[in-house]
Amino acid sequence: MNGTGNGVRAPYHAVSEWLGTQPLDGLKQKLLEAETMFRRTGITFAVYGSEEAAERLIPFDIIPRIISAEEWRRLTAGIEQRVRALNAFMYDIYHRQEILKAGKVPEELVIANSAFVPEMMGVEPPLGIYSHIIGIDIVRTSENDFFVLEDNTRTPSGVSYMLENRETMMHMFPDLFAKNRVAPVEDYPENLLKTLESVAPRGLDREPTIALLTPGQYNSAYFEHSFLADQMGVELVEGHDLTVIDGSLQMKTTQGPRQIDVLYRRIDDDFLDPLVFRADSVLGVPGLFDLYRSGRVTIVNAPGGGIADDKAIYSYIPEIIKFYTGRAPILQNVPTYNCRRPDDLKYVLEHLSELVVKEVHGSGGYGMLVGPTASGAEIEAFRRKLEANASNYIAQPTLALSTCPTLVEAGVAPRHLDLRPFVLFGDEVRLTAGGLTRVALRAGSLVVNSSQGGGTKDTWVLQD
Amino acid sequence: MLGRTANDLYWLARYVERAENMARLTEVGYRIVLLPRDGDGTHEEWRSTLASAGCAQGYFAKHEQLTTRDVINYLLFDFSNPSSVKSCLAAARRNGRAQRTSLTRDMWESLNSAWMEFSNINPSSVTAGELPRILDWVRSRSALYRGALLNTILRNDTFYFSQLGTFLERADNTARILDVKYYVLLPQIEMVGGGVDNVQWGAILRSVSAHRSYRWVYKQNYRPWKIAEYLILNQAMPRSLRSCYDEINISLTDIAELYGAKPACHETASSTRRLLARGNIDNIFQSGLHEFIEDFIVRNNRLGNEVAEAYHFTG
Numbered sequence: 001m002n003g004t005g006n007g008v009r010a011p012y013h014a015v016s017e018w019l020g021t022q023p024l025d026g027l028k029q030k031l032l033e034a035e036t037m038f039r040r041t042g043i044t045f046a047v048y049g050s051e052e053a054a055e056r057l058i059p060f061d062i063i064p065r066i067i068s069a070e071e072w073r074r075l076t077a078g079i080e081q082r083v084r085a086l087n088a089f090m091y092d093i094y095h096r097q098e099i100l101k102a103g104k105v106p107e108e109l110v111i112a113n114s115a116f117v118p119e120m121m122g123v124e125p126p127l128g129i130y131s132h133i134i135g136i137d138i139v140r141t142s143e144n145d146f147f148v149l150e151d152n153t154r155t156p157s158g159v160s161y162m163l164e165n166r167e168t169m170m171h172m173f174p175d176l177f178a179k180n181r182v183a184p185v186e187d188y189p190e191n192l193l194k195t196l197e198s199v200a201p202r203g204l205d206r207e208p209t210i211a212l213l214t215p216g217q218y219n220s221a222y223f224e225h226s227f228l229a230d231q232m233g234v235e236l237v238e239g240h241d242l243t244v245i246d247g248s249l250q251m252k253t254t255q256g257p258r259q260i261d262v263l264y265r266r267i268d269d270d271f272l273d274p275l276v277f278r279a280d281s282v283l284g285v286p287g288l289f290d291l292y293r294s295g296r297v298t299i300v301n302a303p304g305g306g307i308a309d310d311k312a313i314y315s316y317i318p319e320i321i322k323f324y325t326g327r328a329p330i331l332q333n334v335p336t337y338n339c340r341r342p343d344d345l346k347y348v349l350e351h352l353s354e355l356v357v358k359e360v361h362g363s364g365g366y367g368m369l370v371g372p373t374a375s376g377a378e379i380e381a382f383r384r385k386l387e388a389n390a391s392n393y394i395a396q397p398t399l400a401l402s403t404c405p406t407l408v409e410a411g412v413a414p415r416h417l418d419l420r421p422f423v424l425f426g427d428e429v430r431l432t433a434g435g436l437t438r439v440a441l442r443a444g445s446l447v448v449n450s451s452q453g454g455g456t457k458d459t460w461v462l463q464d
Numbered sequence: 465m466l467g468r469t470a471n472d473l474y475w476l477a478r479y480v481e482r483a484e485n486m487a488r489l490t491e492v493g494y495r496i497v498l499l500p501r502d503g504d505g506t507h508e509e510w511r512s513t514l515a516s517a518g519c520a521q522g523y524f525a526k527h528e529q530l531t532t533r534d535v536i537n538y539l540l541f542d543f544s545n546p547s548s549v550k551s552c553l554a555a556a557r558r559n560g561r562a563q564r565t566s567l568t569r570d571m572w573e574s575l576n577s578a579w580m581e582f583s584n585i586n587p588s589s590v591t592a593g594e595l596p597r598i599l600d601w602v603r604s605r606s607a608l609y610r611g612a613l614l615n616t617i618l619r620n621d622t623f624y625f626s627q628l629g630t631f632l633e634r635a636d637n638t639a640r641i642l643d644v645k646y647y648v649l650l651p652q653i654e655m656v657g658g659g660v661d662n663v664q665w666g667a668i669l670r671s672v673s674a675h676r677s678y679r680w681v682y683k684q685n686y687r688p689w690k691i692a693e694y695l696i697l698n699q700a701m702p703r704s705l706r707s708c709y710d711e712i713n714i715s716l717t718d719i720a721e722l723y724g725a726k727p728a729c730h731e732t733a734s735s736t737r738r739l740l741a742r743g744n745i746d747n748i749f750q751s752g753l754h755e756f757i758e759d760f761i762v763r764n765n766r767l768g769n770e771v772a773e774a775y776h777f778t779g
Binding site: 227 | 621
């Protein structure tokens with residue numbers, strides 16, 4: 001709200017006034033109500049390796065994060081540019097590899113990358129699209145500066161929280177919505193369905209049948225999987241519900257086998273098909289990849305898309321955007337040191353206490369060092385890890401992340417946050433106005449991941 | 465619909481029904497234990513309660529003696545007992561969670577909150593005085609779930625498979641109660657019957673919430689043959705075997721209409737229904753009440769297996 005230190009920015013005026021009239025006790029009461037709603041509807045976050053008792057809520061904050069129409073237009077243009085470029089990159093990588101030949105991205109960084117799937121070479125996905133569903137993590141550092149922190153091109157999650165957060169807010173604060181023109185988000189499931197339908201295998205002479213593949217109810221994002229399948233009206237399937245018969249993918253129904261044309265998978269590449277990837281996997285379907293290669297079924301997102309969101313590739317994204325679109329990136333990257341480069345490594349080792357260091361393949365806030373808040377011992381431990389395996393790490397300066405008023409024990413206080421808008425790419429680019437705002441609940445903390453105790457907020461994009 | 469979904473919905477309904485039945489049986493057992501009686505047979509009634517619940521073997525594997533606290537603990541809270549109320553509610557919720565897409569919000573919320581509230585009860589803090597309240601609560605949660613289902617679910621296969629689960633389980637439960645208590649319904653015992661038998665008969669009826677309606681229907685005091693007739697053959701009594709099979713046949717007919725096919729399980733169900741519709745309680749007693757009920761339980765199980773096979777419950 002006042003990330004620049006100059007007071008309340010314009011989009012927040014109405015909410016700020018409202019906030020000023022709310023007694024703290026009343027706000028806390030509303031927060032309890034919201035938690036009860038989430039708990040009752042079962043919007044929980046399953047903790048790995050535990051039974052139902054250990055499900056927990058992602059903390060929710062009742063003060064919305066607000067983005068003006070003008071800001072959103074700029075973000076939209078930048079996101080669309082990025083999504084098109086990332087997909088063009090993937091197509092190129094799995095075909096002619098011109099960007100490698102041109103020397104814009106180091107070849108070994110792609111070919112030797114564990115996220116690169118050689119089996120995808122020469123495969124022609126419908127419309128040439130690999131990542132249909134992308135979440136782009138964005139932070140704001142000042143009034144006009146947005147940085148992309150990370151692109152999630154594999155199986156981004158969190159969209160159900162975007163939708164449920166809005167539902168909860170509208171239920172609890174109808175007056176606030178009457179006073180502010182907030183763009184709706186509830187068209188997401190319909191847009192997702194349209195996107196999935198638009199990439200059905202070519203030559204299908206009927207409505208495509210779509211299913212959502214989940215690892216099952218003990219997966220941390222299971223709530224989201226069932227929520228999306230429900231909202232789209234498609235079957236939620238597990239690997240053992242599927243089988244390959246006579247060159248088609250079939251699900252086992254009460255009336256016998258039924259063909260699936262588009263599979264929105266929420267399991268990782270490694271588990272898709274034990275015949276091609278991990279042989280010990282039971283989550284996927286034997287023979288699925290062969291069907292996909294021959295165009296008999298569409299897998300969304302396509303296998304191998306992880307190459308575009310690999311943290312080692314990230315620092316080349318501005319180059320990638322220029323290469324494929326011929327234009328400068330609209331959204332900036334955070335300056336990134338690639339520790340595989342000797343010069344970068346030297347700098348990083350000398351400035352560990354100022355930097356955020358991340359594992360290239362890590363996720364969810366694990367395996368990272370936040371220099372400015374780390375103890376001397378933590379920094380030394382990380383230094384040894386870096387020296388042992390430098391190419392496994394990247395480092396970025398800590399940004400002056402924007403803050404938003406957030407309800408904490410002591411009252412309303414500023415907390416750092418980021419934003420993950422969700423973009424869909426099929427026959428057209430469909431971007432829902434909003435996204436998932438994650439907020440660090442501890443004062444001063446920059447870590448917003450839910451697995452690290454971060455919370456979420458409703459995200460408002462105001463309309464003109 | 466996925467075969468796995470049908471399976472989960474069917475078992476979800478069975479578990480909710482079973483949780484309710486456990487509460488009913490526990491209540492009956494508890495009432496009888498509270499009654500004044502001669503001699504020292506205070507806790508022997510628990511033996512037949514455990515047997516009705518199909519839990520006797522499991523109980524005695526864990527406990528040497530019959531004590532009220534141990535039995536109640538085993539029937540309500542013991543996770544190692546797959547039919548305890550707690551196990552049933554956990555299994556129902558697990559199935560419901562796996563099939564969130566098929567359940568309405570109302571159904572899911574009632575299931576989820578039932579599990580959460582029950583799992584918050586600390587068994588060792590449950591005093592005798594609180595027990596009736598907890599048993600009422602279990603029954604009311606089962607009723608709430610069932611009400612949510614009836615009020616909100618789509619009338620398609622999600623509903624039909626849920627109904628099948630409910631009524632197959634209910635038929636099994638009613639048959640089990642009769643099977644364990646058949647000795648108090650035998651004519652010879654009636655001859656020597658005294659106050660205790662009356663209490664036992666009342667308990668049988670009470671366990672299916674039928675002790676009042678019996679009088680409305682039969683206009684006379686408890687008579688063992690009439691009680692057996694009421695629970696086996698009476699079409700109007702919603703927990704009777706006949707009534708359950710009417711519902712089972714309705715659901716199967718609806719499925720056949722929806723799917724345009726009639727697998728073998730349909731004939732199994734309608735032949736059992738015919739048997740009940742034509743049944744005569746005098747004949748049943750003459751050829752053996754126990755044998756009749758045993759045969760029914762076997763038929764009912766077979767129908768469950770045939771339904772599972774016909775509709776690809778396991779894929």
